[in-house]
Amino acid sequence: MRSFSLFRVLQHPCFVFLHCMCLLCLLPGVRPALAQPPGAPPAKVVTAKAVSGRVNPTQQFIGTVYFPEVAKVAAEVSGRVELLDIETGSRVKAGQRLVALSTDIATKELESSRASHQRLLSQLEIARIELGRMEQLIKTRTVAVQEYDQARFLVQRLEREAASLKASADLLEIKLRKAQPAAPFDGVVLERHVGRGEWLSPGTAIATIARDDSVDVLVDLPAPVLAFVPMDGELTMTVGGRERLGRVSAIIPAGNVATRTFPLKIRVTDVGAPPVPLVQGMEARVDVPSGDQVDAVLVPRDAVMLTQGRHQLWVNAQGAAAPVPVEVLAYKGSQAAVRALENGGVLHDGVEVVVKGNERLRPGHPLDIVPPSALQ
Numbered sequence: 001m002r003s004f005s006l007f008r009v010l011q012h013p014c015f016v017f018l019h020c021m022c023l024l025c026l027l028p029g030v031r032p033a034l035a036q037p038p039g040a041p042p043a044k045v046v047t048a049k050a051v052s053g054r055v056n057p058t059q060q061f062i063g064t065v066y067f068p069e070v071a072k073v074a075a076e077v078s079g080r081v082e083l084l085d086i087e088t089g090s091r092v093k094a095g096q097r098l099v100a101l102s103t104d105i106a107t108k109e110l111e112s113s114r115a116s117h118q119r120l121l122s123q124l125e126i127a128r129i130e131l132g133r134m135e136q137l138i139k140t141r142t143v144a145v146q147e148y149d150q151a152r153f154l155v156q157r158l159e160r161e162a163a164s165l166k167a168s169a170d171l172l173e174i175k176l177r178k179a180q181p182a183a184p185f186d187g188v189v190l191e192r193h194v195g196r197g198e199w200l201s202p203g204t205a206i207a208t209i210a211r212d213d214s215v216d217v218l219v220d221l222p223a224p225v226l227a228f229v230p231m232d233g234e235l236t237m238t239v240g241g242r243e244r245l246g247r248v249s250a251i252i253p254a255g256n257v258a259t260r261t262f263p264l265k266i267r268v269t270d271v272g273a274p275p276v277p278l279v280q281g282m283e284a285r286v287d288v289p290s291g292d293q294v295d296a297v298l299v300p301r302d303a304v305m306l307t308q309g310r311h312q313l314w315v316n317a318q319g320a321a322a323p324v325p326v327e328v329l330a331y332k333g334s335q336a337a338v339r340a341l342e343n344g345g346v347l348h349d350g351v352e353v354v355v356k357g358n359e360r361l362r363p364g365h366p367l368d369i370v371p372p373s374a375l376q
Contacts, residue, residue, distance in 0.1 A: 042368035045357035046375055047316055051298045052349035055337040056228060056289035058330040063219030065239060065282040067210040068267070069185065073098060075200040076178040077106075086207055088192050092183040098206055099194065101179040110172040117165035124158040131155050187211040210280065214269045217246055217284045220261035226251060228289040235266055236331055239284035241275040244268055246286075264288075287331050296329050296337035303353040304328060304336050313338070314361050316352035316369070321361040 079101030086098050131151045137143040191208040194200065217237065221229070229235075234245050246266035255262040266286065271278040303313045304326065311328050314321050324347050326338040340347040354361065356375045 040365065042366040043321070043357055043361060044368045044370050044375065045314075045321075045354045045361075046372050047352040047367075047369050048300050048303065048355050050315075050347065050349060050351050050353050053296060053298050053337070054293045055296050055298070055330045055332060056293050057291040058287040059225065059290040061219045061221060061286050061288055063217045063237070063264075063266070063284040063286050065268075065278055065280055065284055066216045066218060067187075067212055067280045068214055068216050069187075069211040070190070070208065071184055071210075072205050072208050073181060073184065074202075075101070075181060075204045075206055076202055077101065077175045078199070078201050079103065079106075079179055081194055081196050081198050081200060084192075084194070084196050086189050086192055088189055090189050092187060092189060092209060094183055094185045096183045097180045098183060099181060101181075101200060103176055103179045106172055106175050106179065110169060110176065113165060113169040113172055117162060117169055120158060120162045120165055124155065124162055127151070127155045127158050181206055183209055185209070185211045186213060212271060212277075212279070214267055215271050215278045215280070216249070217266040217268060217286065218252075218263050219266070219284070219286050219288070220256060220259065221264050221288060222261055223255075225288055225290050226262060226264070228291060229264060230289070235286055235288060236333065237266070237268075237284045237286040239268075239282055240273075240278045242273070244270045244273075289330070294329065294339075296339055297347055297349070298332065298335045298337055299353045300355045301331065301334055301336045302355040303358070304338065305358060311338070313347075314354040314358045315346050316354070316367055317346050319367055321354070321363065321365040321367055322346050323361075323363055 081099050082102050083097075083100035085096070085100075086092060092098070131154075134143060134148045134151045138145065138148045187209045189207050190210050193205045193207060200206070217239070229248060229251070231248055231251075234247055237244055237246055246268040248264065249267045250265045252263040252265060268278065276282075299313060305312050311326050313324055313326055315324055316322075322343065324343050325341040326347070327341055328336055328338055330337040338347075352369070354367070356372065
């Protein structure tokens with residue numbers, strides 16, 4: 001019976017599991033993740049020196065990219081669309097023709113108006129000659145004053161009629177030029193509203209065009225944060241796959257009553273750089289100052305790692321790796337302003353922080369500092 005009980009114990013799942021774990025621990029190369037094997041080779045790393053300074057703490061807010069100018073270009077004269085030079089998504093230059101309207105009717109009207117104007121100018125020339133004769137005769141009192149006045153007023157009336165016909169001809173010339181609506185600025189066609197053969201009336205939308213040489217990022221901020229936003233200053237943001245700089249252009253004085261936030265407008269001119277050009281609707285993560293300046297240590301961004309939800313960096317402590325949990329106060333260009341949460345004595349001005357090769361370091365791991373080209 002005793003042997004049968006021992007056999008049942010040996011077959012129990014818990015016993016089998018503990019037996020397997022003991023065997024694994026005896027195998028070479030199997031160690032707990034946090035322990036360093038004795039005599040481990042030094043880790044090749046690249047380091048940079050930390051610098052102490054003062055920075056404004058920042059918070060990250062989510063904004064949206066908008067085009068700075070969107071125009072719905074409309075027809076100014078009526079006509080049938082004969083040529084269509086744009087498509088949705090195509091690029092246009094300022095002054096480039098969008099469509100060509102029919103001009104046969106306006107051309108004939110212009111010819112008729114010019115002919116009428118020339119005919120009236122001939123009548124005006126005759127009337128002026130007659131008035132000149134009357135002026136000579138009135139001096140010798142050989143014509144009545146009434147006849148002289150009639151000749152003078154006839155010249156004035158014909159002059160006004162000639163001016164009216166001249167204005168009508170000029171108006172028709174303008175209509176002919178307006179029969180080829182052009183783009184008001186360089187940009188991209190967001191939407192085309194007409195097709196060939198359609199009849200357009202004045203005010204009919206032809207296309208929606210957006211100017212994209214720069215973009216505006218709108219981000220809603222709470223009122224306490226607005227006090228630390230530098231007007232006309234630059235803010236760092238991550239948008240379009242990389243970090244970019246934007247200049248604060250305005251704080252829009254119209255808050256959201258529900259959230260008690262106010263829109264901040266940031267103008268970004270670096271729009272076409274890779275990997276993705278900036279277009280309306282993109283998400284932008286903006287680092288906004290949120291407090292007064294504090295003392296901090298500036299380190300390269302690559303030195304700060306996110307491990308289990310906490311920021312951490314590694315320093316060179318007499319040739320060995322030492323972890324330092326940190327709080328990121330702000331990002332300043334390619335640097336991060338941090339403050340040590342633990343083990344702060346080793347994080348000071350001039351200490352070497354690991355910027356490359358820090359992915360597999362463990363506490364106490366010996367370091368082999370190499371130039372950046374060695375870890376490319």
